[in-house]
Amino acid sequence: MRSMTLAAALLGASALAAMAQVPEVRVLTYDSFTADWGPGPAIEAGFEATCGCDLIYETAGDGAAMLARLMLTGARTEADVVVGLDTNLTHAAAASGMFAPHGLSPALALPIDWADPMFLPFDWGWFAFVHDTTRLPVPPASFEELIASDLSVVIQDPRSSTPGLGLLMWVRAAYGDRAAEIWRGLAPRILTVTPGWSEAYGLFLEGEADMVLSYTTSPAYHRIAESDPTKDFAAFSEGHYLQVEVAAVLAGSDQPDLARQFLEYLVSEAAQSVIPTTNWMYPAIDLPGGLPEGFDGPRPAVSLLFTPEEAAAQRDPALAEWRDALAR
């Protein structure tokens, strides 16, 4: 009896010692990624099943907040991997010198070519204006048709919101030097500008506005989670700007191998099959089983995307022309 207790104690102690030696991988991401209904829990369980490590999430509000957090903590950051920056942030992120090449070459399925050695896409989507087909059966088919209509739209502030900044880039990519003119035309159509996506989407669902700036994948949420087929996006003939969400390894990571393993897992079929119905974006690879029903609607024909350098250079002038046009 006594020896059994001793054995049990020894076993317990060795298990404790083993636990203490399990390496930790810290992943900095945005908070909706780690929510119960986000992709985080399934990806954590899946990775931990094979890595012999403990995956720990740290969160910030969104991609911009994550980058600001990294800049604040600098080289002292304990994060090994960052998940959830986009191409509007990667130029500044690369310039910080805090990231290392990932060295992976998965078979990506994006509407554009991707060859960035540091930032690896894990999902993507097109920005689009979403409407309710019962209230607006025939949506405008371009920015110019929207300008000519008497519809009201809600957009997000580019200074505090990812889609808001995406729309600035969209107008610039589609219209170049005519962007300021387009914004002046859009100004009367804009009901209000919200600080974040959720406020804008909430206003739209309340019926305050006819359309809201969101993603082409937003209607899939309503179709799949709510069995509500009445939401759709308006396909614009100018094309749609892309948001590509990326992950990267931090140069200062004390677990560089595990960090790379995590990126590899993140673009594997197991993790990618979770993405569509948790993050409500398109997966970064072709899934053998195809996309869930509800994601299979028509897609925009033309994709627009600035390189990170172009996006960084366009940002301040685009913001200035947006503010001038809407502050009138």
Add this chain to the structure above:
Amino acid sequence: MRWRADPPLIRPAAALVAAVLVALNLGALVMVALRAEGGEGWQAADTAALRFTLVQAALSALVSVALAIPVARALARRRFAGRGALVALMGAPFILPVLVAVAGLLAIFGRNGIVNDFFGFLGFDPVSLYGLHGVVLAHVFLNLPLAVRLLLQGWARIPAEHHRLAAALGFGGWARFRHLEAPMLARVVPGVLAVVFLICLTSFAVALTLGGGPRATTLELAIWQAFRFDFDLGRAAMLAAVQAGLGFAALAALALVTRPEAALGGLDRVAPAPPGGLARAFDAVAIGAAGLFLLAPLGAVLARGLPRLASLPAPVWEAAGRSLIVAAASVVLLALMAAALTLAALRARWPEAVGMAALTASPLAIGTGLFIAVHPYADPAALALPVTALVNAAMALPFALRALIPAARRAEAEHGRLSLALGLSPGAHLRLVLWPRLRRPAGFALGLGAALSLGDLGVIALFSQPGSETLPMQMHALMGAFRMADAAGAAVLLMALAFGAFVGLERVIGGRHAGA
């Protein structure tokens, strides 16, 4: 004046509280500035943001207080069934998270709201909520309750004997106002104006969402932009300093116009019956209109969220538990800080100024400064909840002091000499003279502190990690994941907890007749 020597602990305690507050406000700002490298200077857009910030805050304060005066007057002099419940319920909008309040307002004043349905029925064009008027409407909705409560406390401090004397002398309505109420208002209104002005000074989500676009940019949004869009800490610190400067200027103006409490005591007896007739009708309209304006949006929030309350996912309930713990810790801290500063404020003016200063700081700047300060020494995530409790207590302190200090000064002015003549010890003076007159404002202050802490979504957002989300954060997370119906349910839970904590503490600490 021998006994007036303070109880030994008050002075050091007040100094300690002041040090904590200064460290939180100025220290955080300095931390941000120290971490900055260069930075863009003042820009033309900042002048526009400054102007809009001032205009919306000033208008919101003026309208809130102007509307609060007839409402508080009516509530102060009328007694009717359900009055206590009405006063308590009308306080609810102030403790709502702003996004919940906006949702409630939209249900009433939005494009598909009740008001526009009615206008459409009458054949009028719909009225748009978006623009400066929408911002002011929302700020009045949020702050009218506080203004009413602070003014009610002013009315409660008019001794009943004065009303009796006025009645005996046959004063009409005007004479009564001029001799009794106007002098009280002259003392109370500047403080209430300043408090509402300071709250609206750091407004961000309401101003932007209802303001209709970038012309509704406030300084707080410009600070947000500097932090996150430009990652320009120097600029963020400069803008935060300008915002704090505005607040200090408002506080300085308040100090200039505040008159000392007069030592004209009464025996705290019941006042005579108020006038009837036209005055009664006027009071009924004031109470009815304010009640409708404040309660209809709350009703809309309840109607939407109640059906989802029972089926809320588990993380929401866990977050609610965490929020309650943070609020409890925050209330204890608030009680200690408020007690030290209130007692110290009987002898000096600086404690009041220091306590009010917490309102002038940008929540984002405080959070970032704390993050920079804490990060080299500890994991900010581990400190998320304690830091939130402390910052919430500091943020609620100005409201607590606004309620406590005038009442304490008044009690001291009226009864201090009597206590002295009777040779009461400081302890007995505190227990027998001050506390009975302070427990009502104290109950109000701590109840408010608990409710504000429950609804706060400021500093925690910068520190928080998975597993330490508070209820307001969970509500936002639900909204961010398309789950508007669950978010509405969480909003009702939040409202119920905040309101329950407010009313509960007010009754327990303030006594049976609290809130009157």
